[in-house]
Amino acid sequence: MEGLTLSDAEQKYYADLFSYCDIDSTKKVAANGRVLELFRAAQLPHDVVLQIMELCGATRLGYFGRSQFYIALKLVAVAQSGFPLRVESINTVKDLPLPRFVASKNEQESRHAASYSSDSENQGSYSGVIPPPPGRGQVKKGSISHDTVQPRTSADQQEPASPVVSPQQSPPTSPHTWRKHGRHPSGGNNERPLAGPGPFWSPFGEAQSVPSAGDAVWSGHSPPPPQENWVSFADTPPTSALLTMHPASVQDQTTVRTVASATTANEIRRQSSSYDDPWKITDEQRQYYVNQFKTIQPDLNGFIPGSAAKEFFTKSKLPILELSHIWELSDFDKDGALTLDEFCAAFHLVVARKNGYDLPEKLPESLMPKLIDLEDSAGVGDQPGEVGYSGSPAEAPPSKSPSMPSLNQTWPELNQSSEDTAIVHPVPIRMTPSKIHMQEMELKRAGSDHTNPTSPLLVKTSDLTEENKINSSVKFASGNTVDGYSSSDSFTSDPEQIGNNVTRQRSHSGTSPDNTAPPPPPPRPQPSHSRSSSLDMNRTFPVTTGQQQAGVVAHPPAVPPRPQPSQAPGPVVHRPVDADGLMTHTSTSPQQIPEQPNFADFSQFEVFAASNVNEEQDDETEKHPEVLTVEKASDSAGSLRVAKTESKIEEKTAAGAPANVSKGTTPLAPPPKPVRRRLKSEDELRPEVDEHTQKTGVLAAVLASQPSIPRSVGKDKKAIQASIRRNKETNTVLARLNSELQQQLKDVLEERISLEVQLEQLRPFSHL
Amino acid sequence: MAVCVAVIAKENYPLYIRSVPTENELKFHYMVHTSLDVVDEKISAMGKALVDQRELYLGLLYPTEDYKVTFPNQLCSYGYVTNSRVKFVMVVDSSNTALRDNEIRSMFRKLHNSYTDVMCNPFYNPGDRIQSRWAAALLGLPPSLCSSALLKGTVLR
Numbered sequence: 001m002e003g004l005t006l007s008d009a010e011q012k013y014y015a016d017l018f019s020y021c022d023i024d025s026t027k028k029v030a031a032n033g034r035v036l037e038l039f040r041a042a043q044l045p046h047d048v049v050l051q052i053m054e055l056c057g058a059t060r061l062g063y064f065g066r067s068q069f070y071i072a073l074k075l076v077a078v079a080q081s082g083f084p085l086r087v088e089s090i091n092t093v094k095d096l097p098l099p100r101f102v103a104s105k106n107e108q109e110s111r112h113a114a115s116y117s118s119d120s121e122n123q124g125s126y127s128g129v130i131p132p133p134p135g136r137g138q139v140k141k142g143s144i145s146h147d148t149v150q151p152r153t154s155a156d157q158q159e160p161a162s163p164v165v166s167p168q169q170s171p172p173t174s175p176h177t178w179r180k181h182g183r184h185p186s187g188g189n190n191e192r193p194l195a196g197p198g199p200f201w202s203p204f205g206e207a208q209s210v211p212s213a214g215d216a217v218w219s220g221h222s223p224p225p226p227q228e229n230w231v232s233f234a235d236t237p238p239t240s241a242l243l244t245m246h247p248a249s250v251q252d253q254t255t256v257r258t259v260a261s262a263t264t265a266n267e268i269r270r271q272s273s274s275y276d277d278p279w280k281i282t283d284e285q286r287q288y289y290v291n292q293f294k295t296i297q298p299d300l301n302g303f304i305p306g307s308a309a310k311e312f313f314t315k316s317k318l319p320i321l322e323l324s325h326i327w328e329l330s331d332f333d334k335d336g337a338l339t340l341d342e343f344c345a346a347f348h349l350v351v352a353r354k355n356g357y358d359l360p361e362k363l364p365e366s367l368m369p370k371l372i373d374l375e376d377s378a379g380v381g382d383q384p385g386e387v388g389y390s391g392s393p394a395e396a397p398p399s400k401s402p403s404m405p406s407l408n409q410t411w412p413e414l415n416q417s418s419e420d421t422a423i424v425h426p427v428p429i430r431m432t433p434s435k436i437h438m439q440e441m442e443l444k445r446a447g448s449d450h451t452n453p454t455s456p457l458l459v460k461t462s463d464l465t466e467e468n469k470i471n472s473s474v475k476f477a478s479g480n481t482v483d484g485y486s487s488s489d490s491f492t493s494d495p496e497q498i499g500n501n502v503t504r505q506r507s508h509s510g511t512s513p514d515n516t517a518p519p520p521p522p523p524r525p526q527p528s529h530s531r532s533s534s535l536d537m538n539r540t541f542p543v544t545t546g547q548q549q550a551g552v553v554a555h556p557p558a559v560p561p562r563p564q565p566s567q568a569p570g571p572v573v574h575r576p577v578d579a580d581g582l583m584t585h586t587s588t589s590p591q592q593i594p595e596q597p598n599f600a601d602f603s604q605f606e607v608f609a610a611s612n613v614n615e616e617q618d619d620e621t622e623k624h625p626e627v628l629t630v631e632k633a634s635d636s637a638g639s640l641r642v643a644k645t646e647s648k649i650e651e652k653t654a655a656g657a658p659a660n661v662s663k664g665t666t667p668l669a670p671p672p673k674p675v676r677r678r679l680k681s682e683d684e685l686r687p688e689v690d691e692h693t694q695k696t697g698v699l700a701a702v703l704a705s706q707p708s709i710p711r712s713v714g715k716d717k718k719a720i721q722a723s724i725r726r727n728k729e730t731n732t733v734l735a736r737l738n739s740e741l742q743q744q745l746k747d748v749l750e751e752r753i754s755l756e757v758q759l760e761q762l763r764p765f766s767h768l
Numbered sequence: 769m770a771v772c773v774a775v776i777a778k779e780n781y782p783l784y785i786r787s788v789p790t791e792n793e794l795k796f797h798y799m800v801h802t803s804l805d806v807v808d809e810k811i812s813a814m815g816k817a818l819v820d821q822r823e824l825y826l827g828l829l830y831p832t833e834d835y836k837v838t839f840p841n842q843l844c845s846y847g848y849v850t851n852s853r854v855k856f857v858m859v860v861d862s863s864n865t866a867l868r869d870n871e872i873r874s875m876f877r878k879l880h881n882s883y884t885d886v887m888c889n890p891f892y893n894p895g896d897r898i899q900s901r902w903a904a905a906l907l908g909l910p911p912s913l914c915s916s917a918l919l920k921g922t923v924l925r
Contacts, residue, residue: 306890321899324891336888 010077013098014070021069042076052076279364281348289344303337309346316350322359326350329363341368770875771843772796772859775883777895778852780804784898787859796843800857803845807855810847848876854883 021038039049056071077098281289290300296312297304304312306327313323330346331338338346345367353359772787774797787796848856856879858872886898 306888310890320891324889324899327889327891328885331888334885334888336890 010074010098014073017073018066018069039072039076042080044076044079048079052079279348279352279360280366281344285348285351286344289347290340292347293340293343300340303335303339304343306336306338309338309343313346313350316354318350318353322353323350325359326353329359330367332363332368770858771861772800772857773879774800774857774859775879775898776800776804776855776857778854780808780855783854783896796859799843799845799859803847803857803859804855806845807847807849807857811849811853846872846876848880850880850883856880856883 017038039052042049044052052072052075055075056068292312293300293304296308309327310323313326314320316323318326326346326349330342330349332342332345345363348367349359771790772785772793774785775783777783782800785797785800787793843859843861845857845859848858850856856876858875858879860872883898886892887894892898
């Protein structure tokens, strides 16, 4: 977009227009509402307007920023002057008259046009911008008030200056009920216009109502244009034979009238603030609703049951379908009863509907029951979040889940908590809270019924605080755990919005009795461990257990196999440890890799193994080597071989452990690893047999030569044992971790496979 | 990918039925209809014993090899019955990803929730056709059910 150079007059004019259109003061103007009226009032053909919008970039952006708006206005001027619409023409066309906006639907733009067309280059005319809005507001009330005749007549005088307006577009198909109401303002106001030039006014009056309809429908289900607000409230007294809500609306009008007589700038601000949110309930209205609530339910903190509410709202003579829709919008927590806030929202919607507004698709923010505002700042911050959630409140229907009957109480809290946790990472947080949610829901199920009249709001908010605390505490606790991965599985299947997060939460909690904790690590009894490629493990275990019986020193359960090392050349130290070692080895943990190269230092290992064994079981040191050699000699193949390698490995593991801890003898560290690796395949075991036989003699010799060593280091035995135990524990933990990672790997591989399959399926089409 | 969702009343008339608009829409309706027999069978087989939430989910009712469209799809219908004998039937096209059981369960759970929300509405008479916009939007929830806007059901006007 090129830079836009505006003359002073233009600058000021555009700024005024922008501030006029920028009712929300957000420095950007949505493409509906006043901007559209403005463009329509420019009397340009519709396609030109579209072209302008496109050129200025609003369609790209989706809204009019200040620069887009100015460019658009300039283009309007260009178009009105008859020049072709080009982006360059913004700056090249000199001395453009200011864009003329002729009122097609209300006097304001007419006054704009009148004042501007009459003083197009006159800077003094800008003051004309200010009076029109209040004047218009006054005029709108014309059907009721009598003092608006005068401003109206002044408008009449200005009108002749502006060309006749015809609606830019055919009246859109507004709903019949709406149109019925919509006609009334025109009926009311048409009297006035006739005071002026006849031909102009009748289309004006017509256009006034019709574009109103257009606007209402145009804005679709968004809040209707602000000025309609006043129109319809003006209409309530004459048109609706409804409940006595008229006092409220009439009071509104009187308020506005007094406002209109105030200073101009203040008027604009006042009106624009009320224009901000047509769905906002004014104080008078609210008071009225509260009074009505009291007639049904004296306790303001209580509920109105659905049947009573049904009767009450049926009196409004709206069709049942619409009442049903209103109910769905307003019953925020879906409990079949209305709290005060919900009732007010419902009432307000009924009022709006009677006045011809379309019902919104989702509950407007201002109508949302303030469940959370009892929480201090968190609630305020979450109101926007609530909008998003209420955008599909039914999509996250917390209530009446068969498994979570009272989840509706926790829904706002869940939303808030997910709002909080959205910053962090939703996945791990949901995991652990589910258990807590379960507990909370149990509490709530037990504690609060729907019919509990005593401060349900407080209950909700207290739950909210609990929820928040729990969530926050859990969030930090579980944030780092690996456990989140399993929850991520179930969550990735629900890519939808956070509303779904709640249902996800619920569904997850629904299944969570199984899943509240991270999946338990693989069972400690490693013999059942199937993941490691040590098929022989299962085979060796029975063997080793058998061997354990022979002269085993009493050790803690983790250690029983330890005596094994004494029996075999490579003593079986610890079965689980060995299993862990194997597992960690198969997972190719980095620390093991560098240690693999030193493959052949068996002699050192066996020396140490022997010494180690001797440390632990001094008495049996002598015995075991003998048993060792005997066993070695007896069976050189099959299970014993495996057992030997098994024992060897285990001893090496244990040897490695204490080595790492106390001895620090580096040459001993490498040997365990390669031996573990060799256990992977049975084929590899065969060569070990030979090595075993070779080393047997060495070992025997070494063992024989080292009886004295254990004596000297006997004092460290306890320390070493402790360290061994510690290492074994870490080993098991690592083994667990490994198994979990393996599980993850499996899952990922499955996913990969499925993706590849999909790819394959899709591929033929990509070649078409 | 769920292609059709139906809510059937106790007396086996549809309260709400909506499907992805293809030319085979009638086929989906037919599948739902035939699945009802299977549902009834399962219900009667279950007996009056414990009514557990788990048993509300009936699982795969009726797989078919079908669809002469691009590639052969399997249409499967899954069933779910509530304690008040209101049945939810979902026809799923299991072409791309085989939906896991848990996903189907969660879809049914959402359905059930939406249904209870509709029930909560005092302006809804049980036994009426479900016409609320809300409910229709909710029933558009099943993941990857294409054009959920389509499922916005009968508009009030």
